[in-house]
Amino acid sequence: MIKFLPFDTSLFGYRVGKLQLGRCLPDLDSVHSQAEDFDLIYVMGKPGLVKLGGWSPISTRVDLVKNIIKSDLVKVSDFHEEVEISEMVISGNLSTSDKKELRELVFTSGQWSRFKQDLLLENQEYEKLYSNWWDTIKTEKHKVVVARISGKLVGFITFKLLRGRGHVDLFAVKGSEQGRGIGRQLMREVFVNLNACGFNLLGLSTQKANERAMDFYKKIGFHPIKETLIAHWRPGLKPQKVH
Incomplete structure (x- = not known):
């Protein structure tokens, strides 16, 4: 069991x-x-x-899905030209600045993680888990799209093909750059990439308590299909039987 x-x-x-x-x-x-x-x-x-x-x-x-439609592939009209969106080659070596900026973005993406929210985890579990993200996405053959301003990374999204559809794993925009449409443009690049591969369905998961993320996904056409409650059980603190 x-x-x-x-x-x-x-x-x-x-x-x-x-x-x-x-x-x-x-x-x-x-x-x-x-x-x-x-x-x-x-x-x-x-x-x-x-x-x-x-x-x-x-x-x-909360697991959400979205059907990609033609309007999703249109470039955001009010997108700031100084922001460069591109796919990152993950097979090569990262520069020192990219490593630092990506690490910060990774931890930003996990602020609502259950490993961050669980105050009883005292062995740096959250840090250890999210510090291994680069090896994980290379092993699982994710694609990575990044946003840069003057060469500096300000946002990223990772995704892969899974069971006939795309799936987003990590997604974040630097706090000081949020609200400028960067997240929407990063997501558009995923739509375009999947559409070119013949896929029209994209899924992702987020935490229900992350209201900002839930609102963003709703606005761009995602809808929830499943909720899963998760508990962290320490066997020394056994649950009470229900009679």
């Missing part, structure tokens, strides 16, 4: 597992017994089931 997660375990330095809930609760006695081998377990499922099991939620992940 509880799946061992070798990557998270190696990265964090303690045993991590995942409990994906189905349509109904599993046998809690068996779950508790198996959980004794773990230090942290991600419990994921429909909001009602997670709460019924007694696990305290840390976040609600």
Whole structure:
């Protein structure tokens, strides 16, 4: 029932597992017994089931999708000309300045991450996870589109082809540059890229509590298809059974 997660375990330095809930609760006695081998377990499922099991939620992940239409491919008319949008070649070596600026953008993209929001994580889990992003996107063959002003990176978005559609993983614009249409133009480049490959569906996930992101995605045509409540369960703090 509880799946061992070798990557998270190696990265964090303690045993991590995942409990994906189905349509109904599993046998809690068996779950508790198996959980004794773990230090942290991600419990994921429909909001009602997670709460019924007694696990305290840390976040609600919302999965959204969008059908790409012709108007999505049109360049934003009021986009500032000093902003350069281009695809980054991830097979090469990054310059020192690109490394620094991308690192800052990566951490900006994860401000609403459950690993950032969970105050009980005290082993720099958030920093470790997001510091490994470059190796991850190279291994999984992501594409990276970046925005620059005078050569400096001010925004980026990473995406890949997954099960017949595109999927965005990381997306951020530097705080001082937000509100200038850079995020919209970065997303447009993803639409154009997918359309050229014959794909017309794009998916992504965000945190429900991130109202700014939810509003942005709604404005450009994404709609939610699924909500998943996520709890971080420390087996030493066992959930109460519901009778």
